Each structure stands twice: as C-alpha cells, then as structure tokens.
Amino acid sequence: MVTDTPPGMEIKTKQNGLPPFSVAAQWPRTAMNEQQWNIAGQRWAILRQVYPQEAQAWVEAAICHQKCGNHDTAESLLRTAMEQFPRHAGVAAAQIRHALICGKMEQADQLARAARDMFQRNLQVLHASAQAAQYCGKMEEALALNAQARTLFPEEPQAWEQYAELAMAAEDWPLALKRWAEVRVRFPKIATGYERAAVAANHLGDDRLARQLKAAREFGHQWLESLHQQNPLPAEEMKAPARSSFFSFVDLVLTKAKMNLKSEASQNYLRYLWWLIDPLLYMTVFYIFFGLILHRGGDNYLAYLLTGLVPFQWFSKTVQQSSNSIVAGKGLMHQVRLSPLFFPLVSIFQNLGKQMLVFIMLALFLILVDLPPTVYWLGFLPIFFVHLTLIVATSCLVAMIVPFIRDVAYLVPTAIQFLLFCSGVFIPLESIPEAWRVLFLVNPVANILHQYRLIFVHQSWPAWELLGWLALGASLALVFVLLGYRRLKSTFPRVVLE
Template identity: 55%
Template sequence: MLTVHPESFHLAASLVKPAEQRGFAAFADLVWTKARLNLKSEANRSYLSYLWWVIEPLMYMVVFYFVFGVLMQRGEANFIAYLLTGLIPFQWFGKTVAQASNSIVAGRGLLNKVRISPLFFPLVGVAQNLSKQFFIFLVLFLFLYFYGLPPSIHWLALIPLILLQLLLIASVSCLIAMVIPFVRDLANLVPTGVQFIMFSSGIFFSVERIPEQWQSIFFANPIANILQQYRTIFLGASWPDLGLIGVLLVEIAFLMLLVLCFLRNFEGKFARVVLE
C-alpha cells in the first residue's frame, strides 16, 4: 500500500498558494518541511538510518588522522586538530554548494507546475546540510575535548561565527544555483572550484607560512577567513579577529545583494530557461 506522509499534504498545500500570499515565515517553513522530508527519506534508505550522520564524520576524522598523523608523520603540535578544525567547517561549505548548485535545474518539473521562488531549491539543500552539520560539529567538539582542547569561554563566539558561515553558504549556493540554468557549463566547473578553494584556504598549511604582505589578500578569501576564526577559537582559545570579521560581513552583504539583484531581474525567466 502506498503511504503518503502527512507533511506532504502540508507541503503541497503551501506550494499551490500564489507567491504573494506566502510571507517569509511561510516560505521558511516550506523550505524546512521539504528538507525534513528529504532527510527522512535519506535516512530510511540505509539500515543504520540517522546514525550515519555521526558515523560518517567519525570515519572521516579517522582517515585523515591515519594519513596525516601516522603515514605522513606530521608531528607538529596540534597538527591533527589544526587540520580537522579547518576541514570539518570547509566540508560543510563544499558539500552544500555542490548539492545546491544544480538544484534549480533538477527541480524544473516542480518549477513549471507551481508558482514558487527559485531560491526554494538551493535553500532546501542548505537546510538539509545544516541539520547534518549539527551532529558533525558535535563529533568535532568531542574530538577536541579528548585531544586536550576542552571548551573555553571563547567557544561562545562559535554561535555568531556559525551563523556567518551559514549566510555565506546560503548566498554562494543560491547565486551559483541561479546562474547555472543560464550557463549550464558552469555546473561542470563547480567541483573543480570547490577543490581549488579547499587547497587555497589554508586547510593543509599554516597561515604563518604566507608572507605577511600577502596575508591580507589571502584573507580576502572568505573561506580562509572563516577557517582562521575557527582555529583562533579552538586552538588559540581567543576571541575572533574583529577586523577580519568586519571584512567577512562586507563580503557576505555583497553576495546577498547579488543574489537579490539576480532574483529581481530574472525570477520570471527561470521556468522557461530550465526547460531549454
């Protein structure tokens, strides 16, 4: 017998309403409802269900510890902690952007049947990965505790820092997702672009290796900036650099402005373009 989840009726009812009758709160609820349904569907496809959200980051950490801490014998003080405090936040960015990048094209069937903002599709991916990242951060916190880096008062700064990273991820994901329907070849460049950012953001090397005169350019990369702030909190037991946070705020505001401008000028064209 075919079973229809009750939340599916709520989702369908929300989708068929005209856009002008849906406020921001209703739209956010719609995104979260769809994200939850996707997460439940994903969990039901495996025997261990939601446990994979914890097992996956644990395996990830073990692999990098074995490769860099054992095989490559990187013996620098706190190197494994330095590596993981950069890699775990970056993976949140990389996975979300990769998942959301082609979401509008993939959702063309729904986009041509109901009146819905194209931002719905990438934001569902953002919400899904945010839910998973909660458990991944929890695993990272436990690792740091047993590694000898217990929580301090400076960990309170993680709340605004995680919020800033979420805004950055949402802005980049939405912007790329909206451009790809018009420039389909860009989808092939996203994985390469994510890899380039990973290797150029200081995940595998210390910022101190960069000449001082080039560090301002290095930190113009918002991902490098964010990862440095995580490490300042976790490894340095200090408050984030307010100057670099200010730069990050300006960059995020600029990206959000680009998203809104693109949406305002092209929102009515997506339903046609995704079918071409």
C-alpha cells in the same frame, strides 16, 4: 507462446519446492504496471497452473483481459473462479465490478446483494456494492454502504477514498474538497488525496488551491494545512500580506528539507549514523595522509586539521549539492508556482541539519584531546552565522548561474578542490610568510577557517575586524543574489527546459 518464467521458479521447482505466491505474483504484476496486459494475462495463466489454490491468479487475469477488451474471457475466468472458490470475497467483488464495466447494471446490483448476504462484513464486497449502487443511481444506498465500510474498517484508505469520490460523482466540489482533506489527514501518503482534490479545486475555478494541492503531495499535508490556517478565507476573498507569504515560503523550505533528511536516512541501514560516519571517514583519510605519512603539523595537529576540515566540508557539500538544484527541480517548477530560490535553499537547510551533529561531534573530540570549552567558544555563534551567510550566498549564486551556463556544474567540483588546498585546511597560518597573510585571508573560506581555529585551538576571541569585513561582503553578495533571483524569476521556467 510465453517462455519466460518467474525469477527463481525453475530452480525451486527442480528442488520440489515453490516460492511463495506473493513472490511469484510480482512477475505478472510487473507487466501490469507497464500496462502490458497481454503478457500479464499469459503469465497469470502459467501461475494458475502452478498455484491452482490461489484465487487471486484468476481475479487479476480477468482484470488483464478486461483491459484488452476480452470481456467474455474475463467473465469466464471469474465464473470458473467463483465455482472453485465460492467463499472467496475477492472473486465476488471482482464479478460485481466486471458487470459494471460491461454496463450490466441490474446484474451488478443482483451480484452485490448476493455477495453481501454471503460476506456481510467484507471491505471488498462493501466497496464494490457501493460502486454498483452509485452506477445504478442509488446514491443514498451507496453512501450507506460506504458508511458501513468506513465504520467497520476505519484504518483502510479504500473506503475513505470512495467516500470522497462519491462527492465527486455528485459534482459537489466543496464537499469533495472537504472529504479529500479528511483523506489527507488520515492517510497523508496517499497520492489521490492530493491529485483528486486538485481536480475538484479546478472545477471550482480555484487554480491557486489546485497548485498548492499538487505541491502538498510532495511536501506534506501539514504544510497545506498551515497555509489554510494563515489564509482561512475563500480564494476570491484572500489577500495574504507579503509577511504571511514569506513565512509560508520558509515553512515550505523547512518542511521539504526535513522530509529529504528522513528519506535520506531511511535508505541506509545505519540511518542517521551515516551523517557522523561519513565526515569521520573523510577526516581520517586526510589525517593519515598529512599527519602520519607526511608528518605535517605537531602538537594538536589533529585538532587543527579537524577544525578546518569540518567547516570546509559543510561549505563544499552544500555548494555542490545546490549547484544543479534548480535544473533538477524543473518538473515541480512547471507544476507549481514556486520561486526558483526554493530549490537551493532546500539543499542548504538539508545540509545544515546534518552539520549540527558534526559540530557536536567536533566539540566532543576537542574535549577528549584536552581542549575543553572556554569563554572563547561563545565566538562560535557569530562565526557560524557569518559562515552560513557565505554558504547561502555562494550556493544560491552557483545555482542561479547553472541553468544559463550548464558547464558551470562540471567546474564546481574542481573549484572546490582548488579551494581545499588554497584555504589553509592542512597548513597553519603561521607557516605562510607574513607579507602574504593579508592576501591569503582575502579568501573568504580561509578567513572563516581561521576564525574557527582561533576559538577552538588557540583559545582566543575571533579576529573581529576580519570577521566583520567577511560578514559585510557575504551580506552584500547575498543581497545581490536575491535581487538576481527576483529579476530572473519568470525566466527560469523557460531556461531550465532548454
């Protein structure tokens, strides 16, 4: 006996009102999604009493009974539904599919013909009729019915998926791959366009294409098509040079980073504005504490503070988000042959995309506080690229260590906080005793913040010698990290599962 009720149902019934059927239907569908077919069937039974005018309550209840093996009950439900809703195409289509499930091919064929006479231009009926024709061995009729569905409903993925499945049923794997490619172009977010195509690729013995298709489900069909454009030959004839593989990898990283940015923005009401609001709030807190409460600095202290905080926040956020990226990506690593370097690089470029807007906001602020652009701002480009090299080297190094020593991930935030107070973010370089300044600038983060302040606040050229040594050190560190990834490439998939 089921005693639970849909959320809000009891309250609304007492008020002589009911929630919309689409809302109430989520109650049994939740059980269906969890494959709790008995519970779902009982819930549909309750909704049939509350919403007697809704044919879908009968159809989906029949599906639940089919899953439980209660075919007689399912047939009885559909027969009753057809009596109550004789002009409902969904009920007619469900009857056809039920006959196919029960192995009653002739009955399914008869029901399909009767349904088409009654509903001549209905997608559900055409789809079920094509299924019936396929199961009865009438492939030409199935293709003709499917073609009619695709012509009448070109924007519905159901018809195009069936078009590809017909090729799968005929075991024409090259044709199936071609049709699934068309499905992906028309409906890039439909998972079956990638999953079922991967099955066809496996049947052809093309494991590499199957892995690419599985990866493309997450990274988008554009990336997959770009691979095909670069490697148009069949798999057995394909010998892509290392240069092509490198650009394919870079394209994959950029595509994934772009998709992550869009996904991140879509989850917020203010969307892309949060990329500006978040650092603005962060900087406001520190200015209130150090500038207004502690009365640190003097003229242009706010500009001095922001030119330190903005680059430092870019460094800190990227390193923290990248640190656990390889461990977080272990599922994909075991599905697709990807370099572990892929995962931290996605986080790096994802944060780079947001940081460009923050730098633009910083430039506008400097103009407002009477620090307009000068020729010295040209020094931003070399500083920026050295800074980016430092971020890539540090982020990839930490991400490489974490799978082997998981505790490092917990130390990263503390280390970042330590750097915040040891890199001159809040205090001018001039306040440090001259004897200690060289040692202070050995800290690469302090060095890079000093360079930004030279061009933006002091309006002078960067300290080229200091910047050069930093560029050399960051480049050597990056080479060391890349060699480490190359050496440990085959070890990561095993380590991340331990």
